[in-house]
Amino acid sequence: MADVRIGLLTGGGDCPGLNAVIRAVVRKGVDAHGDQLIGFRNGWRGVLDDVAEELSIESTRGILPRGGTILGSSRTNPRKRENGTALVRATLARHELDGLIAIGGEDTLGAAHQLLLEGINVIGVPKTIDNDLGATDQTFGFDTALQIATDAIDRLHTTAESHHRILVVEVMGRSAGWIALHSGLAGGADVILIPEIPFDIDEVCGLIRRRHGRGRYFSIVVVAEGAMPRQGTMRVTAGQEDEFGHPRLGGIGQQLEREIEQRTGFETRATVLGHVQRGGTPTAFDRVLATRLGLAAIDAAHDGSWGAMTALHATEIQLVPLAEAVAEVRRVPVGEYERYGVLFG
Ligand code: F6P
Numbered sequence: 611m612a613d614v615r616i617g618l619l620t621g622g623g624d625c626p627g628l629n630a631v632i633r634a635v636v637r638k639g640v641d642a643h644g645d646q647l648i649g650f651r652n653g654w655r656g657v658l659d660d661v662a663e664e665l666s667i668e669s670t671r672g673i674l675p676r677g678g679t680i681l682g683s684s685r686t687n688p689r690k691r692e693n694g695t696a697l698v699r700a701t702l703a704r705h706e707l708d709g710l711i712a713i714g715g716e717d718t719l720g721a722a723h724q725l726l727l728e729g730i731n732v733i734g735v736p737k738t739i740d741n742d743l744g745a746t747d748q749t750f751g752f753d754t755a756l757q758i759a760t761d762a763i764d765r766l767h768t769t770a771e772s773h774h775r776i777l778v779v780e781v782m783g784r785s786a787g788w789i790a791l792h793s794g795l796a797g798g799a800d801v802i803l804i805p806e807i808p809f810d811i812d813e814v815c816g817l818i819r820r821r822h823g824r825g826r827y828f829s830i831v832v833v834a835e836g837a838m839p840r841q842g843t844m845r846v847t848a849g850q851e852d853e854f855g856h857p858r859l860g861g862i863g864q865q866l867e868r869e870i871e872q873r874t875g876f877e878t879r880a881t882v883l884g885h886v887q888r889g890g891t892p893t894a895f896d897r898v899l900a901t902r903l904g905l906a907a908i909d910a911a912h913d914g915s916w917g918a919m920t921a922l923h924a925t926e927i928q929l930v931p932l933a934e935a936v937a938e939v940r941r942v943p944v945g946e947y948e949r950y951g952v953l954f955g
Contacts, residue, residue: 617648617649617709619657623738627754627897629677631713647666708911714735731917739887753899775876781883787802805941811843863880
């Protein structure tokens with residue numbers, strides 16, 4: 611097929627590896643297929659408002675190790691804009707595009723899927739530090755965030771030990787506990803709290819007291835931002851919602867700090883890792899995964915395999931229906947978490 615014109619966008623929370631996808635798409639699109647690539651600024655907002663630039667091999671040089679996204683991102687939901695689908699259709703027509711490659715997580719790809727159902731040609735590429743997308747074994751960005759969180763826990767360990775403190779580390783992940791569970795395991799945390807399993811503050815304090823009883827006068831508690839106490843065991847507050855209806859999370863770390871200190875009498879401090887987890891250069895694993903997903907995405911777009919998402923299945927990159935990827939959030943199975951209970955406290 612000759613002269614295929616494809617639009618590219620990065621939406622939702624940025625994550626390391628986005629630029630590696632853009633580079634791979636452009637390299638293969640231009641060099642191997644002779645395609646023309648247009649980059650839209652700031653996710654779906656750039657498509658709705660038609661803010662775009664031509665992407666070339668020259669303009670995408672040197673971006674492989676760079677975090678963030680050269681295209682910019684936003685949490686714009688096309689369905690929240692009046693005549694959103696019509697605006698998207700008009701932009702595609704104006705640029706004579708055959709379709710779009712949307713690089714995003716649950717929200718960006720959810721919007722892509724809705725547009726697909728309304729006749730827009732889209733291919734998805736799964737990204738998110740949260741690792742919570744279905745139909746793929748892993749999203750790029752997760753490995754980098756995990757490494758950042760693990761490094762932070764290692765550093766907090768030494769200071770916790772010196773000061774005989776309880777250090778609470780709040781990590782991201784939205785409603786999935788993948789970052790908390792894996793960084794907690796890698797960093798040897800004494801308590802790991804994830805959104806999938808409401809926690810009991812008495813049990814948390816019990817684990818910490820048990821360590822003290824065994825002569826370990828410090829503890830590391832890793833808590834996912836979306837973790838919730840069992841009903842009636844602790845008071846929590848909810849944040850404002852974004853365009854996709856997700857509440858802004860964060861704050862459980864500080865609440866735990868207060869509760870643990872009050873209940874145990876041990877000095878407790880909280881660290882919120884926040885956006886540090888999304889920033890900076892991607893790990894080698896994320897660069898390679900992002901590159902492989904990008905190469906598969908441009909092949910799929912060039913072939914007109916619209917409605918697919920590129921996915922990692924074991925060691926292979928495959929195409930899966932976009933519908934499957936956005937059907938439900940992939941969360942930590944309870945049995946998987948329970949397997950590690952022996953390591954806590
Ligand atoms: O989805 C990625 C993520 O970093 C979540 O872990 C977190 O809840 C959210 O984005 C934060 O979003 P924002 O940067 O818009 O505050």
